[in-house]
Amino acid sequence: xxxxxxVLFLAALAxxxxxxxxxxxxxxxxxxxxxxxxxxxxxxxxxxVGVGWTFRHEGYLVGLGVxxxxxxxxxxxxxxxxxxxxxxxxxxxxxxxxxxxLLACFPLAKRAAxxxxxxxxxxxxxxQQQYQVGxxxxxxxxxxxxxxxxxxxxxxxxxxxxxxxAGLASKEVxxxxxxxxxxxxxxKPLIDARKTTLAVVYESWFQGIxxxxxxxxxxxxxxxxxxxxxxxxxxxxxxxxxxSLKENLKAFAGQLPQAVIQSGPYLTESGQ
Numbered sequence: 001x002x003x004x005x006x007v008l009f010l011a012a013l014a015x016x017x018x019x020x021x022x023x024x025x026x027x028x029x030x031x032x033x034x035x036x037x038x039x040x041x042x043x044x045x046x047x048x049v050g051v052g053w054t055f056r057h058e059g060y061l062v063g064l065g066v067x068x069x070x071x072x073x074x075x076x077x078x079x080x081x082x083x084x085x086x087x088x089x090x091x092x093x094x095x096x097x098x099x100x101x102l103l104a105c106f107p108l109a110k111r112a113a114x115x116x117x118x119x120x121x122x123x124x125x126x127x128q129q130q131y132q133v134g135x136x137x138x139x140x141x142x143x144x145x146x147x148x149x150x151x152x153x154x155x156x157x158x159x160x161x162x163x164x165x166a167g168l169a170s171k172e173v174x175x176x177x178x179x180x181x182x183x184x185x186x187x188k189p190l191i192d193a194r195k196t197t198l199a200v201v202y203e204s205w206f207q208g209i210x211x212x213x214x215x216x217x218x219x220x221x222x223x224x225x226x227x228x229x230x231x232x233x234x235x236x237x238x239x240x241x242x243x244s245l246k247e248n249l250k251a252f253a254g255q256l257p258q259a260v261i262q263s264g265p266y267l268t269e270s271g272q
Contacts, residue, residue, distance in 0.1 A: 002051045003107035005058075008065035009042050015072035022079070031072040038068040055115050062108070122226035126153070128257050129221050129232060133200055134158050135255070140248045147191060147199035147237060149206075150228065163196055165206060184209045197241045202229040210235060214242040217249050217264030219256065234264070 012035040019026035019035070026032050045061055130150055134157030137146060145161040148154055151169055154162060165187075167174035172190055176182045187209045199206075199213060213235040224230040234249060236242035246266035253262055 002058075004062060004111050005042060005046070005051065007105075007107050008062070008069060009039060011069040012036075012039050012042075012065065012072070015069065015076065018076050019072075029075065031068075031075045034068045035072050038065055055111075062111070066108070118225045121223055125221055125224050125226045128260050129219065129227050129230075130154070131157070132219065132256055132260065133232060136248070136252050137200075139252065141198065145194040145196040147196050147201070149201045150232075154200075161194060163190055163194055165199070165201060165209075182209065184211055188212075191237055195238075197236070197238050198245055199235040199237050200232055201235070203231070203233040204229070213237050214239055215265060216242060216245045217262065217266040220261040220263070222259055222261070234266075 015035045016032060016039070019029060019032040022029075041061060041064065045058070049057060051058075130153035133148075133150075134153040137154055137160055138158035142159045145163065146154070147163040147165055149164070149166040151162050151164050151166075154160065155169075162169060163173070164170040165173055167177045170190075173182070173187075176186050198216075199210070201210075203210075203218075216234040216236055218231050218233045220231040221227065222230070234245060236245045246269065249266040253267070256262065
């Protein structure tokens with residue numbers, strides 16, 4: 001488990017344990033149910049999403065955890081204050097609680113530092129790769145069907161019908177992935193049904209389904225910190241569209257950021 005998940009989960013668990021000591025009174029406390037809901041969300045996230053994803057896939061859970069744990073802590077400290085004031089132990093309790101909170105927050109602070117350090121380069125990566133893919137499809141393939149594995153910028157920028165080869169937006173593909181049947185024999189009918197003309201993918205992800213496609217070229221970015229891979233490749237799914245895809249890539253080449261490294265048939269076959 002990632003340290004920030006573990007710290008927040010254990011903090012919520014400690015909060016629940018403290019509520020349990022307060023008997024039936026705790027059942028009326030929103031903090032108890034919030035902590036239980038957060039713990040359930042963590043378990044569901046680990047089961048269905050996992051760990052190791054980029055920050056945007058877990059930000060909701062970290063933010064929720066901080067709010068829930070802070071709220072529960074304030075509730076418990078407020079309750080303790082009245083009971084401990086007479087024993088003159090309030091200040092010492094606050095000092096110990098503050099020290100423990102600082103130690104527990106270390107994984108969260110470390111994560112926050114990583115976010116701050118990588119955000120600028122991550123934005124550059126998305127602009128140089130996915131944003132440019134979206135601009136290209138909008139310029140040359142609006143209204144057509146395309147296959148892709150990273151559909152966010154494409155969906156936002158271009159008016160295209162997308163066969164999502166990662167399965168997030170295409171139920172048929174998700175079923176194939178679940179059944180471990182993601183091969184050319186099963187994917188080709190989906191492509192044919194949509195009259196898909198081209199694919200823009202991370203090449204290594206789809207070795208078993210692209211044997212009949214025609215490769216047109218590649219775009220590679222430097223210093224990648226956020227994209228799943230640094231290189232996207234362009235393929236003509238329909239052989240009759242291979243020549244036009246290469247010509248379109250060639251025409252668009254001058255509009256790409258200079259840092260994008262272009263390669264492949266659309267350059268070599270044109271004599272460049």
